[in-house]
Amino acid sequence: MPQTVKGVVSRAKGAPVELVDISIPDPGPGEAVVQVQSCGVCHTDLHYREGGINDDYPFLLGHEAAGVVESVGEGVIEVAPGDFVILNWRAVCGLCRACAKGKPWYCFNTHNATQKMTIAEGDDAGIELSPALGIGAFAEKTLVAAGQCTKVDPEADAAAVGLLGCGVMAGFGAAVNTGGVGRGDSIAVIGCGGVGNAAIAGAKTAGATTIIAVDVDPRKLDTATKFGATHTVNGKDEDVVERIKELTGGFGADVVVEAVGRPETYEQAFYARDLAGTVVLVGVPTPDKQVTLPMIEIFGRGGALKSSWYGDCLPSRDFPMLVDLYRQGRFDLDGFVSERIGLGDIEDAFTKMEHGDVLRSVVVL
Known part of the structure; x- marks a missing residue:
């Protein structure tokens, strides 16, 4: 009935x-x-x-x-x-x-x-x-x-x-599954809401050693440090690309996760990655948003430009594993x-x- x-x-x-x-x-x-x-x-x-x-x-x-x-x-x-x-x-x-x-x-x-x-x-x-x-x-x-x-x-x-x-899996997966961040890597996360902070927590769990949080809200940056960010960048006060390069030996991050879904932040992510680095778009753009990049820069920098669907997760594989990490106090x-x-x-x-x-x-x- x-x-x-x-x-x-x-x-x-x-x-x-x-x-x-x-x-x-x-x-x-x-x-x-x-x-x-x-x-x-x-x-x-x-x-x-x-x-x-x-x-x-x-x-x-x-x-x-x-x-x-x-x-x-x-x-x-x-x-x-x-x-x-x-x-x-x-x-x-x-x-x-x-x-x-x-x-x-x-x-x-x-x-x-x-x-x-x-x-x-x-x-x-x-x-x-x-x-x-x-x-x-x-x-x-x-x-x-x-x-x-x-x-x-x-x-x-x-x-x-x-x-x-939804959100936590999307962020964790964007960093770990799609971005492939691992031990000793550097990662920058642009946009530190729920998804961005999950990417930060995921990067910490995976062993990244330089974890850079980027936002324009100081409250969100403070929260990001609690989830594992080793450095914070306020986009209102600093040049995001230059600051990420400074924090990564002048090279840029191995992985940059864009968790906002806007052309200007995607461009920051593109230029803030190291040569052969990876950009992951997990922020959801509205249909009207467009981004323009020089093709020579796309070619010359190598690496990968990826989008992340639901953190490229397989629920039957990822959910039990993440719950176990949570129960162990590691996530x-x-x-x-x-x-x-x-x-x-x-x-x-x-x-x-x-x-x-x-x-x-x-x-x-």
């Missing part, structure tokens, strides 16, 4: 979100119903509310989540009822050309639940909801594809490890949790996020 639970819905562009009753169907083949324990408030949720993703309103927001599998549909073998899981928005298919090449983190056919959750009340009763990133976890329960559930250590704090579902997921809030506090959390007052507000159910 379908269940009625509370969920946070965005009905129209720019309109405040609402806490409403939603209907969750029983899981069908390949699907799972998850009782949500926590869900981080990510910029992507705000982009959905503002119409920056698409206009498939109404949206069921929330996607950085952890919880317990309540029930599964026919044919599900990945997880079972009672499993503690982190949700992900890139459930790999195992069949596409990327998966066939042994690179499932590039899967071109990721999938979500087939059935739709709906509004359960008022004049809109029965209207289908568009779940954010195929998850929709600002809710007491949600319906997802079973492949979107990754089983991890149930002793871990849901509020902390749920953040691996500070707790440091990303700025506050714990309820489902009715999402609008206030959006405001705090826009003002740079938090790394992550986390809804705890």
Whole structure:
């Protein structure tokens, strides 16, 4: 029988979100119903509310989540009822050309639940909801594809490890998976929000010895030092490229992660890397943004210019490993949790996020 639970819905562009009753169907083949324990408030949720993703309103927001599998549909073998899981928005298919090449983190056919959750009340009763990133976890329960559930250590704090579902994984993976930062390397991270600080923490975990944080907000630079930055550069006061070169023996960093998504910061990243170094774009640009670089500089500097999709992660490989590192005290997921809030506090959390007052507000159910 379908269940009625509370969920946070965005009905129209720019309109405040609402806490409403939603209907969750029983899981069908390949699907799972998850009782949500926590869900981080990510910029992507705000982009959905503002119409920056698409206009498939109404949206069921929330996607950085952890919880317990309540029930599964026919044919599900990945997880079972009672499993503690982190949700992900890139459930790999195992069949596409990327998966066939042994690179499932590039899967071109990721999938979500087939059935739709709906509004359960008022004049809109029965209207289908568009779940954010195929998850929709600002809710007491949600319906997802079973492949979107990754089983991890149930002793871990849901509020902390749920953040691996998006921003923290994107940043860690940008540095370690995409950028390939390793022991003794230098790295500069431009933009020290949640994703940038995760890149810094990832670089520290991987053994980088020079970790340079770049931002224009002193508060964010202070936070970056707590996650492992060895040096900070305030882009308002200093020439970012020259300062990074000064801190790396005049050469530039081995890896530069751009976590802003703007042409001017991408250009800084390009010129702040060493010869044969790597630039990783993980900041999400808007469709109107363009960058122009001299082709002779692209050719002459060598190396690699990469973009990072979800930190090029494979949830089944990366989530359990990062949770283990967290449990061992080697990866500070707790440091990303700025506050714990309820489902009715999402609008206030959006405001705090826009003002740079938090790394992550986390809804705890």
